[in-house]
Amino acid sequence: MTNESRTAVTEEYDVVIVGGGVGGVTVGVFTSRYGLSTLILDRGRSSLGRIAHLENFPGFPAGIDIPTFHKLSHAQAERAGCEITREKAVSAAQTADGFRIETETGDEYATKSLVAAAKYGREWLETLDEGEFLGADGEVDINWEGHKRYGRTSVDGLYFAGRLGTAEDQVVVAAGQAGETALGLIHDVRRDEGLPEDLAAHYTDWVFVEGSIINGDWEEHVRNEFPERVEDADLSEARFEELRSQYVERKVEQAIAPGEQRERRRRGHRRLVEHLDDDAVLDRAAEIEAEMDEY
Template identity: 40%
Template sequence: MRDVLIVGGGVSGLAAGIFTARAGLDTLVVDGGESILARNASLENYPGFPDGIDARLYLRMAREQAKSAGCKFELGHVTSAEPIDDTDLEAGFRVDTEGGEPLEARRLIAASWSDSEWLTPLDVGREQRGSKYMVRVDDGGRTAVDGVYAAGRIAGEPHQTIVAAGHGAKVGLAAIHDSDAAFYHDWVAPEGYFTGRDREVPPGCEEIDDEERLERDERARETMREWLAGPFDDEPTMHPSVETE
């Protein structure tokens, strides 16, 4: 029984997982394959990359960050989900995958917008928009079913990477809030920020001294140098409707 099961290993799912895993929730991401972002020739509207960044490299980096946060990953295609006990949603949900063993989790986050048919048994409130189905959610990404959330494009958010990441993080925080996890802010603060005011360091926060800060800074810069040392060879995936030789 996982605490959180995220369906979709794209931007919104990864962002949600980074937050839930860092909050100590046992988080599994079921990745059905390639994110639609892989079709992007160059990601150029994401803050922090002044001249843009290769979209596939960005995805690889975000996935590595989710792993570092504690997310587990499983490759698979989810076919359906249903409550373990129809009379008690706190008992969690059972998720079936194509060719794999059923999975169980206390909370589900739908973050794969191209296919939401697997949500049909849960009656979360899907509505058709063009050729796709979206899911109605509240401000925190909560659906009509307690314990089930939707993040990113499937929740009707604009089709932009930065929006998908932000909404995924917001949904992850909602799942944390609804769980038993003690969590305040995902902050790393300078030494004395809280304790210097005679306050306890809140859950989800930590204080670090200058030596630790400089060590983390150097480690972060070294990691970025390694990721960006040379060109990334993966090429964009063309839309399936386009004929290629």
């Protein structure tokens, strides 16, 4: 990207993800749920789009057609808080605060963290790090030494996810690798926020029913376990208490009441139905009605 072609930055995000396949969407769900403002750019060649019918992703008894899988995963990312735009990334540049990324339509976005999650459509990487990322054959030629886990690269704030990263060429593997990238990114953000190393790396995106993990008071349990999370850190008393409060608050939020679990089940099923074929829904509804009439 040249200075002459640079337009005003339209929006700023904590995370911009290039690619809205299963890899990019997986990262986006995690980063949004953590509270990072996240934009997914999604346009161009797609591996997912070439699959005739996805038979080997858990949770779909008779497989799932790709348009429906794509819509379901995008709806999930949007509900988690991601913005998704049908724009293609064409170039990127490092800035003092992170990166700027430019799209085919000339829009520019600023971001602290940038995730490359599109193997086909990765040419924009040539504009970063003086072309060091792509080898002569167009394959990702990054220096992976010391960066093989959590999707990190030799450039701070730049991550790879899905097929473009280290994932074998299957959708479920791309999702798993991207989940690891998301956790690596979140660990890095937490470290940058000033959390001690062990605490920064202790992050789980869990939801469970109150009382299902320990018998007793959950809040008291997490309050008591906090010291072991920071035992190697040199903290003042005030900082210890501040971090403990944040830790307890987040852990307490993960536990939901049985009534809330039922409500989430109802909402989850309702959202699924919205994406199913109308004829299939009506056929099944007629079957259910007939079954009920028999009683």
